[in-house]
């Protein structure tokens with residue numbers, strides 16, 4: 452579904468079980484809890500398209516482009532960007548990610564320093580995030596854009612709220628896109644992490660499985676966005692660990708893991 456189609460589609464909820472061992476019943480429980488809050492959320496189970504040789508989910512908003520890239524012919528960020536976007540006139544900016552809640556404004560090409568969220572109001576700047584199981588998030592306003600790297604630490608540290616504070620727009624006017632991340636099927640964690648994430652979001656993002664709980668990080672991000680007033684959230688519900696042909700996963704690939712790239716820019 453394109454962003455334009457999504458924008459015109461009211462209150463659509465996709466109730467498909469994701470791949471892996473999460474049952475439909477459990478999945479429905481998560482979604483019913485989440486969507487009771489996020490009435491305008493959509494979950495997108497579509498496969499990627501090949502763009503520039505990369506498995507890519509692309510969306511186009513009113514004044515912005517978003518591309519979530521998985522595996523492709525090579526691993527270098529700038530070359531992946533050029534292969535898929537093909538616009539060397541854009542200055543590609545990225546944070547040196549440290550699992551923090553630090554938000555910085557991007558102006559120039561290259562690293563913006565230690566941070567986990569970037570914002571811009573400038574056409575000509577492209578924001579980039581790297582992930583390999585964590586949740587990549589893009590938030591767009593009329594003339595503002597943000598890209599966020601949110602793992603469990605970022606969610607607990609409220610990096611989403613920090614980014615919304617920097618954007619300083621009416622939350623109900625914003626749209627958000629959540630890219631591929633590790634799913635509740637595969638994200639096994641300890642009790643301490645599960646408790647911190649549910650405290651920062653909703654008990655329904657925790658899946659009770661033995662011997663250890665599992666978490667739905669994307670659902671936690673959706674909850675935080677919704678609670679902050681962002682009503683339109685489109686989630687690409689594809690698990691990185693369950694999709695070896697499409698996406699890198701640190702839990703699956705360990706030190707061999709490449710990175711899935713998120714690119715977002717204003718036009």
Ligand SMILES: [Zn+2]
Pocket residue numbers: 470471633634635636637638690691692693
């Ligand atoms: Zn999975």
